[in-house]
Amino acid sequence: MIKGKDGTIIPKVVIERLPRYYRYFDWLENKMEKISSKKLGDLIGSSASQVRLDLSYFGDFGQQGYGYNIKKLKHELVKILHINIERKFIIVGAGNIGRALTRYNIFKDTDFTLKALFDINPALIGEKIKGVTIYDVKELGAFVKENSIDIAIIAVPKDAANDISAILIQNGIKGILNFAPLDLNVQESFPVENIHIIDKILALSFMIS
Amino acid sequence: MIKGKDGTIIPKVVIERLPRYYRYFDWLENKMEKISSKKLGDLIGSSASQVRLDLSYFGDFGQQGYGYNIKKLKHELVKILHINIERKFIIVGAGNIGRALTRYNIFKDTDFTLKALFDINPALIGEKIKGVTIYDVKELGAFVKENSIDIAIIAVPKDAANDISAILIQNGIKGILNFAPLDLNVQESFPVENIHIIDKILALSFMIS
Numbered sequence: 001m002i003k004g005k006d007g008t009i010i011p012k013v014v015i016e017r018l019p020r021y022y023r024y025f026d027w028l029e030n031k032m033e034k035i036s037s038k039k040l041g042d043l044i045g046s047s048a049s050q051v052r053l054d055l056s057y058f059g060d061f062g063q064q065g066y067g068y069n070i071k072k073l074k075h076e077l078v079k080i081l082h083i084n085i086e087r088k089f090i091i092v093g094a095g096n097i098g099r100a101l102t103r104y105n106i107f108k109d110t111d112f113t114l115k116a117l118f119d120i121n122p123a124l125i126g127e128k129i130k131g132v133t134i135y136d137v138k139e140l141g142a143f144v145k146e147n148s149i150d151i152a153i154i155a156v157p158k159d160a161a162n163d164i165s166a167i168l169i170q171n172g173i174k175g176i177l178n179f180a181p182l183d184l185n186v187q188e189s190f191p192v193e194n195i196h197i198i199d200k201i202l203a204l205s206f207m208i209s
Numbered sequence: 210m211i212k213g214k215d216g217t218i219i220p221k222v223v224i225e226r227l228p229r230y231y232r233y234f235d236w237l238e239n240k241m242e243k244i245s246s247k248k249l250g251d252l253i254g255s256s257a258s259q260v261r262l263d264l265s266y267f268g269d270f271g272q273q274g275y276g277y278n279i280k281k282l283k284h285e286l287v288k289i290l291h292i293n294i295e296r297k298f299i300i301v302g303a304g305n306i307g308r309a310l311t312r313y314n315i316f317k318d319t320d321f322t323l324k325a326l327f328d329i330n331p332a333l334i335g336e337k338i339k340g341v342t343i344y345d346v347k348e349l350g351a352f353v354k355e356n357s358i359d360i361a362i363i364a365v366p367k368d369a370a371n372d373i374s375a376i377l378i379q380n381g382i383k384g385i386l387n388f389a390p391l392d393l394n395v396q397e398s399f400p401v402e403n404i405h406i407i408d409k410i411l412a413l414s415f416m417i418s
């Protein structure tokens with residue numbers, strides 16, 4: 001359970017919307033000084049009242065008849081989202097997705113760093129991608145523990161994903177971003193976010209028919 | 210607006226859950242014959258009543274005291290999700306994400322095909338990835354129209370994404386899967402699904418603190 005300023009539990013859907021707010025404030029910062037909840041809602045695709053409710057969990061940023069001060073709110077969101085805190089990441093699986101995430105600079109604008117990649121394929125072990133080494137997956141547990149890794153990105157085939165997540169959790173990982181096309185068998189309270197590309201494609205295929 | 214069997218509007222959240230049901234039925238098919246709404250809910254992380262409500266939009270598949278026949282429901286979901294209909298895809302942007310999606314066999318188990326990649330970089334034009342040709346982005350509009358492309362995957366930088374989506378829509382694309390880290394400026398009714406990797410990472414960073 002994640003709690004807001006006054007101790008109320010913040011729903012997961014609200015947390016998942018915060019990075020959107022951040023992206024918009026980052027983009028608006030040099031364009032305008034303040035924005036109304038109505039206009040902000042139009043931008044991110046929700047109502048004015050939803051915007052006010054979402055942001056109220058974290059304190060009272062807006063002012064009646066004035067709106068939100070963009071610089072100030074962006075600064076607050078940086079703190080709330082811990083964008084300026086050093087977070088250590090690893091990627092398990094150095095296949096197409098793992099490699100693309102390493103090459104594509106996902107962590108720019110944050111203080112997050114990618115410490116290592118892991119793979120089961122002996123031919124890949126020791127290779128470096130953008131300066132990040134691929135290690136043998138046998139070393140995964142020890143590495144996570146010794147280096148106090150915060151978040152792991154799982155980009156392994158479906159059948160291996162649950163074994164990997166068990167090793168990660170046993171060794172103190174705090175959160176998982178899962179690209180494998182299944183729902184990980186972890187405790188409900190454990191922080192997991194999923195990116196299921198095929199689900200999005202199937203939903204689109206349905207929507208266009 | 211997408212309507213169900215009896216003409217009621219199906220909420221987008223329900224549509225987005227259907228591929229999950231499909232994945233589970235596909236996996237369960239060779240393991241058991243039937244499953245209760247309670248057990249199905251436990252698996253996919255919702256309540257029994259949510260499962261019954263979700264599936265009721267598409268007709269009456271369950272039977273009181275028996276549950277859902279897995280083979281039959283999977284077959285229905287294949288029809289509902291149009292997994293067995295030929296859909297033509299393209300990917301715009303042959304950078305890290307576009308290349309990874311081409312190499313990673315996202316369309317296996319479906320009748321969807323990837324017809325082309327597009328990029329602005331002259332050095333890439335003419336190259337083939339897994340047999341799929343990279344074309345000049347200048348040819349995008351004509352290609353979409355002439356080949357009746359159904360869905361485009363946008364994997365270009367943020368600043369180019371809205372121009373690309375405008376070209377796609379003008380030339381008859383029916384849906385977009387967007388990897389660029391912004392919300393596309395399209396009509397609300399136009400089918401778009403977003404995969405914002407950085408949003409998931411920021412949400413996790415917040416959740417673990």
